[in-house]
Amino acid sequence: MKKKNRLHLIIYIAAAVMLFSFLFTGCSSTSALKEDEQLFTGLKPIEYSNYEANTYADSVKEEMEFALASAPTGAFMGSSYFRTPFPVRLWIWNAFSPSDDALSRWITKVFGSKPKLMENVNPKLRAQVAEHQLDKLGYFNGKVDYEVLTQSNPKEAKVAYKVNMGHLWRLDSVAYLNFPEHGKQLIDSTMSQAVIRKGSPFNVSNLEQERQRLTRLFRNHGYYFYQNGYASYLADTVNTPGKVNLRLSMVDSIEPEATRQWYIGNININFKKQFIEEMTDSFVRRYLSFRYAGKKMPIRAGVVLRELKLRPRKLYMVDDENTAKAGLQSMGLFSYTNLQFVPRSTQVLDSLGNVQYCDTLDANIDLVFDKPYDFYVEANAKGKTTGRVGPELVVGLTKRNAFRGGEKLDINFHGSHEWQTITGQGGSSNKINSYEFGSDVTLSFPSIITPWNAFRTMAQNERRFRRGHIPRRYYGTPNTTIKASMNILNRAGYFRRHVVGGELTYDWATSYQHRHSFSPLILSYEYMNYTSPKFDSIMNNNVYVATSMADRFIPKMSYTYTYRSAQKYRSPIVWSTTVSEAGNILSLGYLLGGRKWNDKDKTMFKNEYSQFFKLETDFVKYWKLNETSTLVGHLNAGMIWSYGNSSQAPYTEMFYVGGANSIRAFSVRGVGPGEQDYSALSNKYANILRTGDIKFQANLEYRPKIWGDLYGALFLDAGNVWMKDADFSSFEAFKFDKFYKQLAVGTGVGIRYDMGMFVVRVDWGIGLHLPYDTGKSGFYNIPSFKKNQSLHLAVGYPF
Numbered sequence: 001m002k003k004k005n006r007l008h009l010i011i012y013i014a015a016a017v018m019l020f021s022f023l024f025t026g027c028s029s030t031s032a033l034k035e036d037e038q039l040f041t042g043l044k045p046i047e048y049s050n051y052e053a054n055t056y057a058d059s060v061k062e063e064m065e066f067a068l069a070s071a072p073t074g075a076f077m078g079s080s081y082f083r084t085p086f087p088v089r090l091w092i093w094n095a096f097s098p099s100d101d102a103l104s105r106w107i108t109k110v111f112g113s114k115p116k117l118m119e120n121v122n123p124k125l126r127a128q129v130a131e132h133q134l135d136k137l138g139y140f141n142g143k144v145d146y147e148v149l150t151q152s153n154p155k156e157a158k159v160a161y162k163v164n165m166g167h168l169w170r171l172d173s174v175a176y177l178n179f180p181e182h183g184k185q186l187i188d189s190t191m192s193q194a195v196i197r198k199g200s201p202f203n204v205s206n207l208e209q210e211r212q213r214l215t216r217l218f219r220n221h222g223y224y225f226y227q228n229g230y231a232s233y234l235a236d237t238v239n240t241p242g243k244v245n246l247r248l249s250m251v252d253s254i255e256p257e258a259t260r261q262w263y264i265g266n267i268n269i270n271f272k273k274q275f276i277e278e279m280t281d282s283f284v285r286r287y288l289s290f291r292y293a294g295k296k297m298p299i300r301a302g303v304v305l306r307e308l309k310l311r312p313r314k315l316y317m318v319d320d321e322n323t324a325k326a327g328l329q330s331m332g333l334f335s336y337t338n339l340q341f342v343p344r345s346t347q348v349l350d351s352l353g354n355v356q357y358c359d360t361l362d363a364n365i366d367l368v369f370d371k372p373y374d375f376y377v378e379a380n381a382k383g384k385t386t387g388r389v390g391p392e393l394v395v396g397l398t399k400r401n402a403f404r405g406g407e408k409l410d411i412n413f414h415g416s417h418e419w420q421t422i423t424g425q426g427g428s429s430n431k432i433n434s435y436e437f438g439s440d441v442t443l444s445f446p447s448i449i450t451p452w453n454a455f456r457t458m459a460q461n462e463r464r465f466r467r468g469h470i471p472r473r474y475y476g477t478p479n480t481t482i483k484a485s486m487n488i489l490n491r492a493g494y495f496r497r498h499v500v501g502g503e504l505t506y507d508w509a510t511s512y513q514h515r516h517s518f519s520p521l522i523l524s525y526e527y528m529n530y531t532s533p534k535f536d537s538i539m540n541n542n543v544y545v546a547t548s549m550a551d552r553f554i555p556k557m558s559y560t561y562t563y564r565s566a567q568k569y570r571s572p573i574v575w576s577t578t579v580s581e582a583g584n585i586l587s588l589g590y591l592l593g594g595r596k597w598n599d600k601d602k603t604m605f606k607n608e609y610s611q612f613f614k615l616e617t618d619f620v621k622y623w624k625l626n627e628t629s630t631l632v633g634h635l636n637a638g639m640i641w642s643y644g645n646s647s648q649a650p651y652t653e654m655f656y657v658g659g660a661n662s663i664r665a666f667s668v669r670g671v672g673p674g675e676q677d678y679s680a681l682s683n684k685y686a687n688i689l690r691t692g693d694i695k696f697q698a699n700l701e702y703r704p705k706i707w708g709d710l711y712g713a714l715f716l717d718a719g720n721v722w723m724k725d726a727d728f729s730s731f732e733a734f735k736f737d738k739f740y741k742q743l744a745v746g747t748g749v750g751i752r753y754d755m756g757m758f759v760v761r762v763d764w765g766i767g768l769h770l771p772y773d774t775g776k777s778g779f780y781n782i783p784s785f786k787k788n789q790s791l792h793l794a795v796g797y798p799f
Contacts, residue, residue: 030115030155031094038118041151042072043080044160051139051165056201060137060165067130068144068161071626073116077702078625089113118148123159134165138202140237141166169202172243178250179231180259186217202244207233211248219318222261224341224361230254256357257343262316265344265360267308271298272368275336287312298369299333303406306447307331307477310363316341328367330476331446332408333401336368374398378795392416406446413439438487438499448506449480478508488529494538495549496530499652515562522556525607526650542689552650553607556582574620582653583611587644602645611644614653616695620799628705634799636697641724655695655721657744660792661799662697663717664765665746667790672721673732675742677772692721694734696743699799703752713750713763718743720771731772745769745779748789752797763792 030039046068051057069080074087093112096104127144134142143164150157174196176187191197195210211231218226229251236245270279271292279291283301292298307327309320321339328337341361378394396412415437483503490496501524509515528551531539539546558580565572586609590602601608616638623631642649657663658670673692697719706712720743722734750763767788774781782788 030153033115033117033155038150038155038157040070040072040116040118040121041156041158042075042083043068043070044149044158045081047160047162049162049164052168057165057168060134060139063133063137064130064144064163067133068126069626070116070121070126070159073113077631078629078704087113090115118157118159121159123148123161127161130161130163134163136204138169139165139167140169167242169237169242169244171196171198171200171202171246172240173198173245175247176249177247178252180250182261183218183223183250186221187214190217196246202235202246207246214248216318219316221317222263222315223258224262224316224343225255225258227258230258260357260359262343262359262361264310264312264314264316265362267310267312267363267365269304269365269367272366273298275368298404299401299406300404303331303446304328304367308365316361326475327477328365331406332477333370333406333446334367335370336366338366340364370400372400374400402443408442408444410442410444411439413437434489434491436487436489438485440483440485442481442483444482445480446477447480448478448508475509475511475514478506481505481507491535493532494535495528495532497549498527498529500525513564513566515564517558517560517562519556519558522554522558524552524554524556524650524652525605526554526652527551527607549651551607553604553609554582554650554653555586555604555609556580557585571621571623573622575618577617578615580614581612582614583609583645584613587611597644600645600647609645610642610650610653611646612640612642612649612653614638614640614649618799630703632699632701632703632799634697634699634701636695636719636799638695639724640693642693649693651691654691654693656691657695657697657719657721658690660763660794663719663744663746664715664748664750664763664792664798665717665767665788665790666744666765670790671744671771674720674722674734675772676731677774690721692732693724694722696720696739701798706751709754711752711754713752713761714748715750715763716745716747717765718745720744742771743769744771746788758795759797761792761794761797763794763798765790765792 033039046064048061048064051060071078071080072083073090074083076082076084089111090113093108093114096108096112099105123146127146130144131142134140134144143166145162145164147160147162148157149160174194176184179187193213195206195213196203200206211228211233214231215226215228231248231250234247234249236247237243239245266287266289268289268291271290272279273293277293280293281291281295281297283290283292283297288301288305290297290301307324307330309323309327314320321341325337325339328334328339341363344358344360344362374397376394376396376398378396392414393416394412394414396410399409401407402409415435417435481503483501483505485499485501485503487499488496489499501522503519503523504521505517505519507515507517528549539549558578560576560578562574562576564574586604587597587602590599591597595602603609617636619635621633623633625631638655640649640653640655656669657672658666659668662668663671669690672690676689697717699715699717701713701715704712704714720739722739722742723732725733745768746765747768748763748765750761752759752761766785767782769779770781770788774783776783
């Protein structure tokens with residue numbers, strides 16, 4: 001014991017020495033600067049003058065803010081105007097950079113941050129760039145001035161910019177000249193889509209967008225060889241004072257191929273298992289040809305044709321080409337895809353000897369298959385300050401193109417267990433008290449499989465292809481997934497529960513922004529294989545536990561809609577909402593058979609079936625503060641209504657909070673429901689009870705880049721679950737005027753390592769507020785700092 005106390009004393013002394021040396025030698029922002037150097041400490045608010053206030057002017061001000069932005073060392077959340085009051089990394093750099101020993105160099109490199117000097121900011125160059133940007137935005141007489149403001153510490157300085165915007169030049173007229181007759185007709189018929197028109201501000205970016213619009217318009221009407229540079233602008237700013245007369249004209253020297261419309265000819269598809277593989281066999285049918293190695297084509301033709309969206313003798317369209325490329329890549333079967341169009345001979349002679357120009361493009365497609373098998377092992381470890389630790393292991397095998405139809409077959413086995421390392425009285429135990437294991441088998445099809453198209457033959461698909469049939473357009477490849485699963489959950493000393501399930505799900509996207517998932521059939525059969533006398537006693541004394549843990553058959557249907565902002569937005573959102581129901585179709589059948597809707601104890605496969613309606617929504621907002629840091633807000637809420645054949649929702653469907661993706665200061669099911677206090681119970685029993693019919697969760701996380709691929713995190717989490725009514729306990733019931741007072745709150749820090757394919761993160765959560773009476777007053781009512789924190793190791797971002 002004396003040795004242990006002596007070790008603690010040595011650690012405390014060492015920490016104190018480091019703290020005092022840091023405070024007295026490092027708490028300076030300019031101590032390491034040379035005589036002629038000044039530390040840049042941020043911008044003064046930019047002053048604007050001489051402009052007409054409107055939406056366009058506001059957008060120009062945003063452009064100026066971006067052009068003149070320069071974050072100082074120690075910037076607060078990436079701001080160009082505010083610094084953190086404790087620029088620790090700058091202090092460390094000043095304290096250790098003057099030393100030349102190896103330890104100081106390492107500390108400076110890893111923990112320090114080099115000060116940004118005024119010479120690095122170069123306000124003169126930034127002002128020139130901003131003036132040039134004003135020209136491009138239509139403020140031809142705009143002027144940007146700057147002033148360097150030395151602070152009370154002569155080694156520190158700020159920069160003040162003044163932007164005189166002046167007159168905004170607008171378009172007085174827009175004309176399209178020298179285009180061929182058919183091209184002029186296309187332009188006239190789509191003028192409602194024009195980016196520029198009379199009265200619009202002169203904006204170089206908009207001019208380029210209009211030129212790109214015409215290029216896409218022509219290439220979507222057969223002009224394969226037309227390029228963006230084949231049209232140029234001429235702007236007259238003299239004829240009408242303060243306005244611009246704009247002309248967009250086709251250039252004179254254009255290749256004749258660019259003025260003709262082209263049609264799709266033969267489509268040649270080459271299948272290879274390796275890039276250098278020699279193709280020895282072929283299958284040809286009219287305009288289609290497939291080349292491959294071996295006696296059998298490695299994939300059914302209809303699978304590729306469905307994604308191709310190209311049709312022989314159809315007018316070339318660049319949208320079809322892009323859709324075909326995206327479809328082939330999104331199938332997940334090929335490591336390399338390449339689509340090229342090759343024009344046939346540019347001119348031929350007819351029977352009379354006259355020159356006839358060819359208008360046909362042959363499509364050559366090279367597809368190299370990815371490796372057929374993937375074997376994966378996923379390992380996770382969890383450790384909590386409550387004393388529970390344990391590993392989790394997933395072992396799986398994926399077979400691509402399993403039945404020559406682009407299918408993916410995935411089989412995995414997973415298992416986890418926990419043991420208690422510290423008992424509630426401070427003793428230790430190595431008894432395994434819980435485990436879970438099971439298996440999933442998933443088969444995915446790269447299309448929407450329905451009863452009326454499931455048995456369509458390859459010949460039928462090819463006939464539809466030749467007729468020019470184009471399936472409903474999807475963004476990427478839609479998927480049909482069939483899944484079967486079996487899981488066994490054991491809580492030693494309490495129960496062993498079996499869950500057998502099956503699922504049919506359709507996933508598709510109609511655009512980048514809109515994604516849908518529909519599961520018309522989700523079956524889950526849950527039953528107790530074993531219960532201990534101790535757990536039987538718990539269920540006898542607790543109606544909630546007995547009801548939610550009863551044997552159940554759950555026939556479920558679910559639909560999820562996900563919206564995400566267009567890619568052009570700097571601060572996008574992702575909003576997902578799921579609606580699901582269970583048992584209603586079965587109850588309608590019983591209703592037709594003479595049973596009342598609210599009759600209880602109706603069964604299916606000898607088990608009572610659940611009947612409920614469930615709604616859950618998830619909202620994420622991203623604010624990109626600068627190129628290296630992001631602020632993320634997250635809201636999650638849900639509610640479940642049980643009725644008809646059920647008085648309580650099944651345990652697996654109820655909400656809970658806590659864990660690596662929720663309130664990270666607490667373990668899974670660590671708080672709730674409401675202000676109910678289960679802390680006096682053993683952890684195993686308490687976790688069973690901490691679920692609810694209603695859920696609300698909010699998170700705010702700041703993600704700065706530390707260096708390289710390593711990112712940090714500073715987060716604040718809040719949330720809880722409640723029962724819908726007070727049948728079990730008034731402490732657990734949701735009350736609108738009290739719920740915000742019953743939110744568990746936690747904070748913490750974390751690190752993330754971005755490995756490209758996935759992100760590994762470690763989060764340390766610290767409790768700030770518990771929703772029940774702990775005997776301590778005030779917001780911070782945590783009875784024990786040690787027991788109300790949690791460390792999480794996880795893969796991927798929490799939201």
